[in-house]
Amino acid sequence: MFVELNNLLNTTPDTAEQGKLTLLCDAKTDGSFLVHHFLSFYLKANCKVCFVALIQSFSHYSIVGQKLGVSLTMARERGQLVFLEGLKSAVDIVFQAQKEPHPLQFLREANAGNLKPLFEFVREALKPVDSGEAQWTYPVLLVDDLSVLLSLGMGAVAVLDFIHYCRATVCWELKGNMVVLVHDSGDAEDEENDILLNGLSHQSHLILRAEGLATGFCRDVHGQLRILWRRPSQPTVHRDQSFTYQYKIQDKSVSFFAKGMSPAVL
Amino acid sequence: MAAVATCGSVAASTGSAVATASKSNVTSFQRRGPRASGTNDSGPRLVSIAGTRPSVRNGQLLVSTGLPALDQLLGGGLAVGTVLLIEEDKYNIYSPLLFKYFLAEGTVSGHTLLVASAKEDPANILQELPAPLLDDKCKKEFDEDVYDHKTPESNIKMRIAWRYQLLPKMEIGPVSSSRFGHYYDASKRMPQELIEASNWHGFFLPEKISSTVKVEPCSLTPGYTKLLQFIQNIIYEEGFDGSNPQKKQRNILRIGIQNLGSPLWGDDICCAENGGNSHSLTKFLYVLRGLLRTSLSACIITMPTHLIQNKAIIARVTTLSDIVVGLESFIGSERETNPLYKDYHGLIHIRQIPRLNNLICDESDVKDLAFKLKRKLFTIEAGVQWHDLGSRQPRLLGSSNSPASASLVAGITGAHHHTQLIFVFLVETGFHHVGQAGLELLTSGDSSASASQSAEITGMSFRARPRALYFKENKSKVGARQLLETREEHLSSRLLILTQAERLCMGRRFFTAFHIFNELPCKGDCICLQTCQTQ
Numbered sequence: 001m002f003v004e005l006n007n008l009l010n011t012t013p014d015t016a017e018q019g020k021l022t023l024l025c026d027a028k029t030d031g032s033f034l035v036h037h038f039l040s041f042y043l044k045a046n047c048k049v050c051f052v053a054l055i056q057s058f059s060h061y062s063i064v065g066q067k068l069g070v071s072l073t074m075a076r077e078r079g080q081l082v083f084l085e086g087l088k089s090a091v092d093i094v095f096q097a098q099k100e101p102h103p104l105q106f107l108r109e110a111n112a113g114n115l116k117p118l119f120e121f122v123r124e125a126l127k128p129v130d131s132g133e134a135q136w137t138y139p140v141l142l143v144d145d146l147s148v149l150l151s152l153g154m155g156a157v158a159v160l161d162f163i164h165y166c167r168a169t170v171c172w173e174l175k176g177n178m179v180v181l182v183h184d185s186g187d188a189e190d191e192e193n194d195i196l197l198n199g200l201s202h203q204s205h206l207i208l209r210a211e212g213l214a215t216g217f218c219r220d221v222h223g224q225l226r227i228l229w230r231r232p233s234q235p236t237v238h239r240d241q242s243f244t245y246q247y248k249i250q251d252k253s254v255s256f257f258a259k260g261m262s263p264a265v266l
Numbered sequence: 267m268a269a270v271a272t273c274g275s276v277a278a279s280t281g282s283a284v285a286t287a288s289k290s291n292v293t294s295f296q297r298r299g300p301r302a303s304g305t306n307d308s309g310p311r312l313v314s315i316a317g318t319r320p321s322v323r324n325g326q327l328l329v330s331t332g333l334p335a336l337d338q339l340l341g342g343g344l345a346v347g348t349v350l351l352i353e354e355d356k357y358n359i360y361s362p363l364l365f366k367y368f369l370a371e372g373t374v375s376g377h378t379l380l381v382a383s384a385k386e387d388p389a390n391i392l393q394e395l396p397a398p399l400l401d402d403k404c405k406k407e408f409d410e411d412v413y414d415h416k417t418p419e420s421n422i423k424m425r426i427a428w429r430y431q432l433l434p435k436m437e438i439g440p441v442s443s444s445r446f447g448h449y450y451d452a453s454k455r456m457p458q459e460l461i462e463a464s465n466w467h468g469f470f471l472p473e474k475i476s477s478t479v480k481v482e483p484c485s486l487t488p489g490y491t492k493l494l495q496f497i498q499n500i501i502y503e504e505g506f507d508g509s510n511p512q513k514k515q516r517n518i519l520r521i522g523i524q525n526l527g528s529p530l531w532g533d534d535i536c537c538a539e540n541g542g543n544s545h546s547l548t549k550f551l552y553v554l555r556g557l558l559r560t561s562l563s564a565c566i567i568t569m570p571t572h573l574i575q576n577k578a579i580i581a582r583v584t585t586l587s588d589i590v591v592g593l594e595s596f597i598g599s600e601r602e603t604n605p606l607y608k609d610y611h612g613l614i615h616i617r618q619i620p621r622l623n624n625l626i627c628d629e630s631d632v633k634d635l636a637f638k639l640k641r642k643l644f645t646i647e648a649g650v651q652w653h654d655l656g657s658r659q660p661r662l663l664g665s666s667n668s669p670a671s672a673s674l675v676a677g678i679t680g681a682h683h684h685t686q687l688i689f690v691f692l693v694e695t696g697f698h699h700v701g702q703a704g705l706e707l708l709t710s711g712d713s714s715a716s717a718s719q720s721a722e723i724t725g726m727s728f729r730a731r732p733r734a735l736y737f738k739e740n741k742s743k744v745g746a747r748q749l750l751e752t753r754e755e756h757l758s759s760r761l762l763i764l765t766q767a768e769r770l771c772m773g774r775r776f777f778t779a780f781h782i783f784n785e786l787p788c789k790g791d792c793i794c795l796q797t798c799q800t801q
Contacts, residue, residue, distance in 0.1 A: 087556035110485040151548035190578035
């Protein structure tokens with residue numbers, strides 16, 4: 001996790017809020033550093049994490065996780081992390097007929113129906129274990145990323161239904177958190193993606209939007225992060241708060257600074 | 267190894283102005299680093315495979331794309347387990363070249379090839395591979411005798427550093443080389459012995475589609491399904507994914523798929539906006555990437571994205587590929603007659619570079635790259651007419667005062683108040699005021715007039731202020747070069763044309779901005795104007 005981002009979001013692994021849906025969005029840049037942040041954040045907070053990784057392989061997250069101080073292999077072994085690797089499963093599903101239903105079995109079907117098997121998988125993974133004392137603080141669902149589901153044939157409404165079911169289970173029933181990543185296609189006129197993005201923006205409590213700079217590529221400033229709290233916790237503040245910072249990604253951390261205040265410029 | 271070091275230094279000295287960032291040359295020390303992304307960490311550590319090298323940044327295993335200049339731009343090479351997507355140029359003239367370079371590199375390095383095409387028989391494609399250029403430092407690695415000694419031709423256009431011109435000339439012969447990255451002679455064919463010695467598999471769609479093997483419907487077009495099965499078969503049978511207990515493979519599989527997405531594959535995304543199979547291509551790419559991630563293979567795909575009707579699909583395809591390189595040739599466009607581009611055949615755009623096992627990627631600083639196909643070589647050069655200047659503290663000018671319709675913003679880094687800036691904006695029709703707004707942010711310098719241009723320029727010019735010249739693209743027959751020539755007659759002025767920022771966007775007009783500096787008496791000042799794209 002990135003300490004500076006924790007400071008900006010005003011959270012620590014011990015004092016994170018529960019029952020929240022966080023939306024990560026990236027436009028014209030790669031927002032995957034936010035996924036790595038939240039993955040390591042929740043693993044350090046001793047939560048039970050279900051990670052639906054559709055776009056990259058396990059070893060990719062594991063190697064980056066090591067840089068950030070968590071070991072995904074160990075977390076998986078002791079049961080803290082349930083990892084669904086989309087790329088590997090896709091090969092198995094398409095080439096071999098599966099006996100039992102697989103969470104991603106919509107890949108085999110000609111007409112994509114719904115994501116019910118995937119939801120069952122998530123619910124099964126995150127349901128509280130009855131034996132003994134509670135090991136993990138609260139469950140967390142991480143999805144990277146939802147736009148891939150649209151590319152694989154699901155409709156935007158089906159994906160929104162899935163998120164709705166997950167939210168009802170994970171956020172409300174189990175008092176856990178959800179973090180999902182959606183790409184913003186910008187001017188590519190991807191209607192399905194826009195429907196998905198708008199629908200999720202409406203439901204989420206915190207939106208982190210990583211954008212590329214409007215002026216193009218810069219070596220010292222990799223992009224701009226917009227933080228939008230949808231429902232701030234203090235009752236006195238009625239308006240949604242929004243902050244914008246620029247960032248530069250380094251090998252093991254990300255440094256944030258106010259707009260125009262990059263250390264390279266000052 | 268001496269051969270490897272030579273390769274590195276030759277790569278650095280031939281032609282590419284790109285070699286500013288010093289990608290470290292390959293040393294003989296082979297890191298036994300982690301395997302390609304996706305493969306099991308607990309698997310056996312890889313000993314070095316011919317034609318590969320570990321990445322400097324994260325130990326990722328890399329293969330060469332066949333063009334050492336492109337390797338440098340991609341951060342060292344193509345990572346094993348990833349997909350390189352080439353967006354074809356309009357008339358599909360240069361993208362087959364890149365495709366063939368990739369396959370030729372595989373032949374020379376001894377990798378296994380898998381060539382898939384719906385248009386040409388793979389055997390014919392392999393016959394047309396370019397011949398490798400090898401110096402005789404690699405001679406010891408050859409088994410066969412050398413073919414013919416090439417007499418040194420004085421008009422070989424390959425630019426070699428002067429100290430290498432005295433070395434014995436190139437020889438071509440059947441070879442198995444363990445170097446990384448070779449040069450190819452586009453005017454000659456690869457020797458037959460090399461092709462026959464290589465292990466290759468071909469997938470020609472018209473042959474395969476006729477066989478009536480029952481295929482389960484899974485919403486991929488039949489062509490894609492067959493191709494996926496074929497690839498998966500080869501990977502399993504030859505042991506590239508390590509799952510076959512009988513076969514222990516320590517080689518790379520190079521997959522080349524030509525014209526994916528074209529109607530010849532049975533896909534209609536190039537014909538209809540919302541066809542029935544709109545998810546077929548993206549699903550195919552997803553499953554292909556899954557196959558690649560778990561095996562020792564690398565894939566090149568050429569795709570006619572300029573034909574795809576639904577722009578959302580292009581965005582999705584880009585997300586699902588790892589490296590995306592776009593080619594834009596000048597044939598038939600207005601740029602063919604533009605004097606600025608007369609030495610080049612087209613532009614190369616590196617649209618996406620993956621971040622594998624890492625938070626950051628090796629993105630090249632140089633964004634405008636042009637390629638040219640000389641008689642023998644395909645070279646990539648950076649910064650058309652870019653006079654490289656020393657840089658001051660970069661400071662980006664915000665685009666805050668440009669209305670929404672502006673498609674370009676030029677950022678100034680480090681303007682010095684003694685110089686007179688001449689901005690040349692090419693703007694969209696109906697938008698004339700960006701120059702004025704932008705100019706107010708500049709400090710206006712001494713306004714000694716000079717600037718006696720004979721060039722025909724449309725637009726306004728401000729006398730006592732930095733000048734703004736508006737060029738409309740289709741009127742700029744004169745272009746900047748003539749302006750440069752008239753300027754150079756002036757002794758005290760030094761005109762520097764910095765390169766254009768181009769915005770390539772579908773459906774909009776393309777405009778270029780030239781920034782012309784006219785430096786006045788105070789010499790020794792370096793201005794670095796960095797133009798930025800808004801895309």
